[in-house]
Amino acid sequence: MANKSVDFGKIINRSWEVTLKNKWLWVIGIVLAVFGGGAGGTNLYSNFSNAQKGTNSATSSSQFTDVIGNLLKSVPVATWVLLVLGFILIILFSVAVAWIIVSWAKGALIKGFDDAEKDKKVDLKILGSHGIASLKKLFIYNLISIGMFLAIMVGSLIVLFVLGVIFAFIPVVGVILMIPLWIIGFLGIFILVVLFAMISIYAERLIVLKNYSPWVAWKKGLSLSRGNFLHSLIMGIINTAIGCSVGCLSMLVLLIILGLPALLFAIPMFSGGSFHLPNIFQIIGIVVLVIFYFVANSVIRAFLIVFNYGNWNQLFWKVMKEELK
Numbered sequence: 001m002a003n004k005s006v007d008f009g010k011i012i013n014r015s016w017e018v019t020l021k022n023k024w025l026w027v028i029g030i031v032l033a034v035f036g037g038g039a040g041g042t043n044l045y046s047n048f049s050n051a052q053k054g055t056n057s058a059t060s061s062s063q064f065t066d067v068i069g070n071l072l073k074s075v076p077v078a079t080w081v082l083l084v085l086g087f088i089l090i091i092l093f094s095v096a097v098a099w100i101i102v103s104w105a106k107g108a109l110i111k112g113f114d115d116a117e118k119d120k121k122v123d124l125k126i127l128g129s130h131g132i133a134s135l136k137k138l139f140i141y142n143l144i145s146i147g148m149f150l151a152i153m154v155g156s157l158i159v160l161f162v163l164g165v166i167f168a169f170i171p172v173v174g175v176i177l178m179i180p181l182w183i184i185g186f187l188g189i190f191i192l193v194v195l196f197a198m199i200s201i202y203a204e205r206l207i208v209l210k211n212y213s214p215w216v217a218w219k220k221g222l223s224l225s226r227g228n229f230l231h232s233l234i235m236g237i238i239n240t241a242i243g244c245s246v247g248c249l250s251m252l253v254l255l256i257i258l259g260l261p262a263l264l265f266a267i268p269m270f271s272g273g274s275f276h277l278p279n280i281f282q283i284i285g286i287v288v289l290v291i292f293y294f295v296a297n298s299v300i301r302a303f304l305i306v307f308n309y310g311n312w313n314q315l316f317w318k319v320m321k322e323e324l325k
Contacts, residue, residue, distance in 0.1 A: 029302030
């Protein structure tokens with residue numbers, strides 16, 4: 001495959017056609033958009049009062065701290081241990097549930113797109129059965145992949161740390177050597193992340209489409225990634241470029257479409273140079289606009305996810321055909 005040309009334009013056109021035609025695949029795309037991506041953030045705000053209120057604020061803060069301190073002391077250590085363990089268990093349970101859902105959705109979308117690309121019937125019942133069929137293997141594969149990644153990552157960081165400590169004791173030369181060492185280290189981590197992403201792309205399809213066992217799929221995925229690194233990298237760049245372009249353009253369009261009605265609801269709240277609490281109609285209008293934005297954004301993300309999976313499916317089959325020659 002490394003020496004064979006790939007018609008990426010043909011792959012993109014076919015994926016676009018199949019994605020537009022099969023709306024049931026979008027449902028699975030929405031599931032992956034919700035559970036397989038996204039990020040949350042916490043904003044830290046610091047409020048400062050003027051000098052006149054400074055003393056009162058400090059006194060109130062001290063009293064509040066004393067109350068919290070007494071409350072913490074009144075709770076037995078065993079209770080805190082149970083609370084921490086319970087919190088950890090909740091996190092682990094949430095992660096496990098998310099993995100199960102994502103594994104199901106990946107199996108459903110990979111096999112579902114393969115059916116749709118071959119003009120077979122695709123509906124929610126069929127997609128659900130596809131997801132269940134490969135759920136266990138994909139879940140086990142995720143554990144293997146994450147374990148391997150963490151083992152290599154931790155080992156690499158330990159080596160970098162030890163070399164850094166050794167170089168630190170070498171005057172001048174050691175400091176100079178540390179710069180390329182860390183550059184190589186960060187570059188290595190980047191390549192490792194890319195390689196593991198490629199392994200997953202091939203291994204997951206080997207599991208779903210070729211019924212490989214998780215460990216055999218990981219090893220075969222590694223082999224396919226190394227032998228088809230350039231084509232895989234190009235496909236990844238294309239998917240990223242299209243995703244960023246469509247995503248940014250759609251967000252701009254949504255902001256333009258929703259901007260005018262949002263202003264119509266917001267302007268009366270600031271009339272007369274002061275802020276006015278919104279009435280019930282303004283609240284309903286703002287809530288509807290927010291819901292519409294998130295629904296539209298989720299649908300667009302789902303479309304792009306299905307489209308990307310289709311591109312990888314087609315590249316996978318081209319790679320497998322070359323393997324059989």
